[in-house]
Amino acid sequence: MPGPGESSRSKLMNIFSKEEKKVEYLELIYDLVFVYMVGRNNSLLNNFENGFVSANAFIAYILCTLAIIQIWNFTTFYINMFGRNGVRDHVFLLVNMYLMYFIGESTRFDWAAYQVQYHIAWALILANIGLQYVIEMRNHKVDVWNRDIIERMALTLFIEAAIALSAAFVTPSLVAPLSFVAVFTGIIMTSLSRKKSPGGAIDFMHLTERAMLYVVFTFGEMIIVVSAYFAGDGSFDPNVIYFSLMGFLIVAGLFVSYEIIYDHMLNREKEDSGMLYMMIHIFIIFALSCTTVALEFMREEEVALLPKIIFITAAITGYYLFLFFTGKYAKKSFRYNPAFILKLLGLTVAFAVLMIAFRENMRINIFVTVAYVWSIVSVLYRAKSYFES
Numbered sequence: 566m567p568g569p570g571e572s573s574r575s576k577l578m579n580i581f582s583k584e585e586k587k588v589e590y591l592e593l594i595y596d597l598v599f600v601y602m603v604g605r606n607n608s609l610l611n612n613f614e615n616g617f618v619s620a621n622a623f624i625a626y627i628l629c630t631l632a633i634i635q636i637w638n639f640t641t642f643y644i645n646m647f648g649r650n651g652v653r654d655h656v657f658l659l660v661n662m663y664l665m666y667f668i669g670e671s672t673r674f675d676w677a678a679y680q681v682q683y684h685i686a687w688a689l690i691l692a693n694i695g696l697q698y699v700i701e702m703r704n705h706k707v708d709v710w711n712r713d714i715i716e717r718m719a720l721t722l723f724i725e726a727a728i729a730l731s732a733a734f735v736t737p738s739l740v741a742p743l744s745f746v747a748v749f750t751g752i753i754m755t756s757l758s759r760k761k762s763p764g765g766a767i768d769f770m771h772l773t774e775r776a777m778l779y780v781v782f783t784f785g786e787m788i789i790v791v792s793a794y795f796a797g798d799g800s801f802d803p804n805v806i807y808f809s810l811m812g813f814l815i816v817a818g819l820f821v822s823y824e825i826i827y828d829h830m831l832n833r834e835k836e837d838s839g840m841l842y843m844m845i846h847i848f849i850i851f852a853l854s855c856t857t858v859a860l861e862f863m864r865e866e867e868v869a870l871l872p873k874i875i876f877i878t879a880a881i882t883g884y885y886l887f888l889f890f891t892g893k894y895a896k897k898s899f900r901y902n903p904a905f906i907l908k909l910l911g912l913t914v915a916f917a918v919l920m921i922a923f924r925e926n927m928r929i930n931i932f933v934t935v936a937y938v939w940s941i942v943s944v945l946y947r948a949k950s951y952f953e954s
Contacts, residue, residue, distance in 0.1 A: 616869030684733035695722030818938030
């Protein structure tokens with residue numbers, strides 16, 4: 566006969582003995598709407614002014630990209646901690662998928678003209694996730710640790726939703742500032758919540774897999790863009806072959822770099838809140854999206870040479886910068902040493918200098934980009950082989 570406190574103890578034991586969470590079918594379906602959003606956000610940068618993207622379009626691009634990645638982040642954390650793949654999870658995910666289409670339709674150059682539709686949909690999505698936390702609270706009556714994180718996350722989501730909603734009804738000049746306040750309020754409050762609360766047991770392996778899948782479908786958009794490098798008249802055109810090969814090698818090298826770190830260096834069994842890991846991936850995915858657009862710009866004659874060279878250089882080096890920040894989550898056998906870091910810094914400086922020096926020669930600078938990317942792959946591969954031997 567169980568004692569009066571045994572039921573409570575068993576519930577608490579279950580909290581700390583979770584089985585490994587698998588990525589569910591519905592999560593993958595949910596991700597498809599984000600594939601659509603990557604394309605919508607990238608389309609914002611097809612508005613040029615004085616040889617490069619207009620300032621308003623670039624600000625809208627940064628804001629919309631961060632907002633969408635953050636929505637995905639909030640959803641992923643909730644599913645990771647409390648998702649049960651039940652009816653409630655299905656209903657809430659499908660509602661948010663529907664609302665995402667309103668955001669997608671509002672993502673355009675005249676973004677401010679669609680501010681009401683965009684921000685109401687954004688606020689409803691955040692409130693929807695917050696409501697899931699509120700409902701979840703009833704399952705944690707004796708679980709003070711998870712109740713604390715649930716309360717903090719619900720508060721964060723409702724506050725950000727309120728700020729996003731207010732941006733729907735202000736003058737156009739205030740839309741972007743308020744929207745940035747909403748995004749960074751969510752980032753700061755989430756970070757503080759994870760630091761102050763001991764609750765919210767995270768399945769780090771599931772979290773890394775979800776982040777990897779987001780990276781994969783971001784690469785999917787890049788592959789679509791690179792397909793334009795293969796366009797020709799059907800004849801044997803050396804230029805088409807050269808530039809298509811270079812474009813393909815850039816994408817392949819970026820992908821292989823991530824694969825080496827994810828499959829061989831990352832400690833996916835690490836016990837960690839995952840907060841910093843997901844923050845890093847916000848910027849990895851942002852850098853990949855910028856690289857996708859930069860590859861598209863390389864073929865656009867209306868984009869000035871110097872801005873597009875700076876853009877692709879900054880995007881690719883930014884990708885590698887944040888990719889190497891994941892070294893915090895590397896296996897104990899692998900740690901960055903000074904020689905490794907200096908080698909990467911040397912390659913990056915050489916890449917930037919050569920790109921600027923040969924900015925007027927597309928044949929050379931695309932070759933330099935390929936050489937840089939595959940040099941990084943070589944350094945990573947040698948490091949992987951050394952620590953696995």
